[in-house]
Amino acid sequence: MSIKHNLTPSPSPNLFSAITKMPFIVAMLLLTMLLSIALPNNAYAVEAGALGVGNDSSGETVSTPLPDSFGRDTPRHTVQGFISALGENDYLLASNYLNLSKSDNPTTVVRQFKQALDAGGRFQPDLQISNSPEGNLTDQLPPSQENVGVINIGERSVPLLLERVVSKQNEQYWQFSSDTLTSVPEVIENTEPTLVSRYTVDSLDGKKLFGYQLADLVAALTMIVTSFVLTYVAVWLLYHLLRIVYPYLRGTPLPLPNKVILPLSVVIMALILSEVMVYAGVSVTLREPVNRFTDIASWLALTWLLLRVIDAIFTRAVNLSYKKNYTERVSILGLLRKVVKALLLIFAVIVIFGNLGFDLTTGIAALGVGGLALALGAQKTIENLVGSVVVVADSPVRIGDYCKFGTYEGTVIDIGIRSSRVRTLSRTIVTVPNGDFSSMQIENFTSRDMFRFFHYLYIKRTADLDVIFKMVNDLDEFIKEHDLTNQEWNQVNILELRQDCYVIQLQAYVNAIGIIEFYDKQNALFVDILKKVAKYKVEHALPTQQLIVNQAELEHHVGSSTDESAEGDESDNSSNSANNEVSDNKEVNTSVYRKDYNDDGVDIRKDSDKAKNDVASHHKFSMATVSRSGALKALKHKSHMLRKSKFKHTKNKSGFSIWNQP
Known part of the structure; x- marks a missing residue:
């Protein structure tokens, strides 16, 4: 049954199931390809290394060297590390920077080397010592050697050489060469005590400050x-x-x-x-x-x-x-x-x-x-x-030029790397970025080689035409021959004929160093020209004002306004006369009353009362006269103001025009 079951053909998959499984199959294939690229190389390499297969003696393995634990990768670091070890009095550490043989005593060699350096050793400045692992390849020394200084004691001179050493582990580093170290004992045989050791106070011996000998610090x-x-x-x-x-x-x-x-x-x-x-x-x-x-x-x-x-x-x-x-x-x-x-x-x-x-x-x-x-x-x-x-x-x-740019003008006081500064006439300073300043339209007034004299004369049309032309010709010759003008372009001509004047144009060029000198020369030229014009029978045209009205309409409106004002005056006069009559009647009644009162009463001073009454009556008469004259003046002023307002109304209504003529 089992064999029969295994031999029974399985039903063929339909198209839908194949399509649904296709993306999964493709993804698995891509993942397998990526893993085959990434993993087998290392696996095969380990396997080949274990079996001893694939080791090519002719090939070179490229590997990044590890940094030296003592910092001897470059000549500069070797010198700095050796001096630092000497400063700490760690002679064993300092011996790692020396290329010693197995028979050398590290402490003795380091002490002798330090004594030679104290007596006359001179290291090159740090910037002159190579900081490259290969050293300085242009110093005319073998590639494995580097010169970092010299020891001068007496007449003996020993170069301080470094040599590149390759260890058994194929590590490369720099050490002081064995040739330099073998020459040190011969140099220090004839050395004398230094000045510091001679004149140092005994109390300072052996004392340190900041890791240095106190005697050396005081001496330095x-x-x-x-x-x-x-x-x-x-x-x-x-x-x-x-x-x-x-x-x-x-x-x-x-x-x-x-x-x-x-x-x-x-x-x-x-x-x-x-x-x-x-x-x-x-x-x-x-x-x-x-x-x-x-x-x-x-x-x-x-x-x-x-x-x-x-x-x-x-x-x-x-x-x-x-x-x-x-x-x-x-x-x-x-x-x-x-x-x-x-x-x-x-x-x-x-x-x-x-x-x-x-x-x-x-x-x-x-x-x-x-x-x-x-x-x-x-x-x-x-x-x-x-x-x-x-x-x-x-x-x-340029600096010192007077120029105009944009909405500003002034004197250039500085042209810097980023911006330029200009002092205006108000004594303020405008700072302009040079990027904007170079793209502006700049008008340089200082670059003028001469100044332009350009003005007008306005002469009335009442002048004789022959006089006008004679004056123009004489002025033209006068300007051309004047001491203050040059020969660039000097001309006097009639520019325009207006209704009331001749417009005469004056043009000349004046040599001047600056604007101040030009203004002074222009003043002198003005005076000379005006004196020349004064010799002719002409008059300068001053600004005038003309009023043009319609005469018929003006008389009609003025007449009607005058009649209205007259009627108003008559009514005012009648009212004033009526008021005056009323006041006179009151005065008469008052006088009659007073007379009756005086007749009824007993008066022992009749003459004096009569004189007083005469004075009072005269005073009242004069006051009445003054009041009448004041009323007449007020009436005249009122009528005048009324006519003026009527005239203004008529002028605005009729469309009268006013303009100024030069």
Whole structure:
């Protein structure tokens, strides 16, 4: 049954099941191919290594060497590690940097080598020692050797050589050569005690501070201070001697300022300090760090000194350009000064960081990628830098020129690397990026070789025509022959005929150094021309005002307004007369009442009362007269204002026009 069951044909799969299984099969095939590419090589390699198959003796295996545990990968690291081990008094550690034989005593050899270095050893500066695992291949030495210094004791000189050693494990590193070490015992046989060992106070022997012998620290500090003071005094005396002698030899003052004394003293002190410490016998473990920092100080001082010298040189060049009227060079010199200073500072920073122990090779290589990223992120800054070069090279303006650009105008006071500065007439400073400044339309007023005199004369049309033409011809000849004008284009002509005047155009060119001188000459030219015009029977046309009205409409409107005002006056007069009559009647009644009262009463002073009554009546009459005259004046003023308002209304209604004539 089982055999029969196995031999029974299975039903064929349908198309749908085949299609659904196809992606899974394809994925499995791709995964198998990837695994066959990635895994079998290592498996086969291990298997072949175990079986001893596939080892080709002619082939070379490329492997990355492991870094040396003592840091002896490069000549520079070997020297630095050896000095560091000597500073820690670890002679066993220091012996790892020496190529010793099995018969050598490491401690004895290290001690002798240190004694020779203290007496007269001079290592090269760190930047001059190769920091490459292959060493310096251009020093005319075998590829396996490197020169890092010299030992000078008396008349004997021993080069400090490093040699590349290959260990049994195929590791390569640098050590002090056996040839140098075998020459050391012969050199130190005739050495004498150093100055430090002779004059050191006994209480300082054996004491340490910061890992260094206290006697060496005191000696080094004393030498630094003494060297600086003596160098400064010598440089100060030399500078003032040159300041006295130079004018007699060249006829001009010394161009160097006294600010160069201090940096020059530091540079000279740094140069002689290392030799002074070698001569005094300061330990090499202290001498090398001091030399490193004195090198840094000397580079700082040298940079400071060169900046002062650059300022002095470019200041002298700028003054000479102004003196010889080469003002176009001033902008170029200003930009060149800033570029030279920037390059000097960059170089000084690189050297200083190199002395501090930073690996500059990697940093400089990274500057390539970083510079590209910086350029993409600082496109505007680079545009301004290119714009400054364009402004200086094309020279549309120079420092000191008066120009107009955009909505601003003023005097250019500086053309920098990123921007230019312009002082306006309001004494404010406008800073313009050079990228924008170079693309603007700039009008340079300082570049004018002459100034234009261009004005008009307005002469009344009442003048005789022959007089006008004679005056124009005489003025034309007068301007051409005037002392203040040149022969560029001098002309006087009738430009325009207007309704009330002749427009005469005056044009000439005046030679002047600046706008102030031109204004003075223009004033003199104005006076001479006006005096010349005054000799002719002509009058200057002044601004006039004309009123054009329609006479018929004006008389009609004025007449109607006058009638209305007259009617108003009559009504006012009638009302005023009525009021006056009422007041008179009141006065009469009052007088009658008073008379009746006086008749009824007993008056012992009739004469005096009669006189008083006469005075009162006269006063009342005069007051009535004054009131009548005031009323008449008020009436006249009112009628005048009414006529004026009517006239204004009529003028606006009729469309009268007013304009000014020059």
